[in-house]
Amino acid sequence: MNALVIYALLLKATCTSFSGLASLPLIREDFVVKRHALTDQQLNTAVFAGRAGPGPNGIYVVSVGYFAGGLPGAAAGLLAVITPAFLILPMMRWLKGRTESARVRSAIRGVILGTAGLLLAASLPLARDAVVGSLTLGIVVATFLILSFTKVDSAWVMFAAALVGLMARG
Amino acid sequence: MEKPALARVANAFLRIGNTTFGGGDTTQAALQREFVDRQGWITQEDYAIAFSLARITPGTNVVAFCAAIGARVAGWRGAVAGALAETVPSAAIAVAITWGYEAWRGNPWVHAAIAGAAAAVAGMMFASVWLLLRPHLRSMRQALRAMLFFAAAFIAAWEFRVTPLPIIGAAALAGFLWKDE
Numbered sequence: 062m063n064a065l066v067i068y069a070l071l072l073k074a075t076c077t078s079f080s081g082l083a084s085l086p087l088i089r090e091d092f093v094v095k096r097h098a099l100t101d102q103q104l105n106t107a108v109f110a111g112r113a114g115p116g117p118n119g120i121y122v123v124s125v126g127y128f129a130g131g132l133p134g135a136a137a138g139l140l141a142v143i144t145p146a147f148l149i150l151p152m153m154r155w156l157k158g159r160t161e162s163a164r165v166r167s168a169i170r171g172v173i174l175g176t177a178g179l180l181l182a183a184s185l186p187l188a189r190d191a192v193v194g195s196l197t198l199g200i201v202v203a204t205f206l207i208l209s210f211t212k213v214d215s216a217w218v219m220f221a222a223a224l225v226g227l228m229a230r231g
Numbered sequence: 232m233e234k235p236a237l238a239r240v241a242n243a244f245l246r247i248g249n250t251t252f253g254g255g256d257t258t259q260a261a262l263q264r265e266f267v268d269r270q271g272w273i274t275q276e277d278y279a280i281a282f283s284l285a286r287i288t289p290g291t292n293v294v295a296f297c298a299a300i301g302a303r304v305a306g307w308r309g310a311v312a313g314a315l316a317e318t319v320p321s322a323a324i325a326v327a328i329t330w331g332y333e334a335w336r337g338n339p340w341v342h343a344a345i346a347g348a349a350a351a352v353a354g355m356m357f358a359s360v361w362l363l364l365r366p367h368l369r370s371m372r373q374a375l376r377a378m379l380f381f382a383a384a385f386i387a388a389w390e391f392r393v394t395p396l397p398i399i400g401a402a403a404l405a406g407f408l409w410k411d412e
Binding site (some may be wrong): 070071073075076077078079080081082084085086090103105106107108109111112113114115116117118119120121123124126128132136138139142143144145146147148149150152153163164165166167168169170171172173174175176177178179180181182184185187188190191192193196198199200201202203204205207208209210215218219221222223224225227228229230 | 258274280284285286288289290291292293295298299310311314315321322324326328330332339347349350353355358360361363364367375377380381384385386388391392404406407409410
């Protein structure tokens with residue numbers, strides 16, 4: 062895929078989401094469902110690659126770009142992560158004080174709740190692809206419980222799950 | 232307050248932004264310790280403004296946060312340094328991991344490890360859904376409103392295949408018109 066197209070599609074996703082993984086529904090729609098540039102398994106791997114290393118969770122967008130267009134695609138992904146961040150500079154100047162508006166805060170919370178619904182809809186096909194037996198189902202449930210109710214770093218959970226996969230094979 | 236050299240600011244972002252695991256919240260807490268408490272480059276108020284505005288800036292919150300903190304300390308060059316230092320090294324690591332997957336995916340051992348990790352990613356996605364919902368479930372009224380927004384977005388996407396953008400727009404409009412407090 063052309064790097065400019067990758068940048069435009071990823072930018073559309075990052076510009077309309079308000080946290081790292083919230084861009085995933087739109088990215089899945091554009092890259093997996095519409096253009097078939099990635100499979101669900103590759104999208105899963107991209108999310109893993111973003112979480113396995115240090116830095117922001119949204120960095121998985123770079124891996125999506127890499128899958129879709131090699132190194133130029135990865136560079137397009139990086140730019141799509143960075144570009145919306147600079148919107149904060151004019152916002153700091155003009156919106157200072159307005160974040161206290163109850164209506165603006167309520168609208169933002171509406172977006173967060175809508176994003177949760179979208180994220181669930183995007184997660185189900187990924188889960189369907191990942192669950193291939195009782196072991197992987199157990200990993201899904203255990204990961205959900207650990208990350209929802211403890212402060213354990215997600216990177217450790219990812220590595221532990223990979224290790225469980227290895228041990229199950231051995 | 233004396234402005235630090237750009238290299239020192241970039242170095243602090245590089246050191247902290249790329250050695251903290253666990254996503255944006257961990258990084259922002261670590262940056263607060265360094266920029267506010269240890270170096271005194273910004274005030275607690277600067278930090279709080281950057282933190283809250285980053286929450287409503289589209290994209291990855293922590294990258295916007297770093298741009299804002301960088302701008303406060305060293306102007307637009309600080310903003311660029313903050314955003315780049317936070318993302319470039321971790322992007323390189325993510326590409327290396329992705330490349331490794333592509334190169335080794337035929338190997339059955341790597342395949343087994345990836346299968347385990349892929350299941351964990353699915354569990355993590357469900358946990359993200361829960362963590363997004365949880366703060367909105369404090370009272371019965373708030374929880375009912377939250378579940379209505381959540382369920383409407385899920386059904387629109389899952390059952391009726393509505394694309395994400397109109398759903399996000401509708402959620403913002405509904406939230407604006409129906410205040411939750």
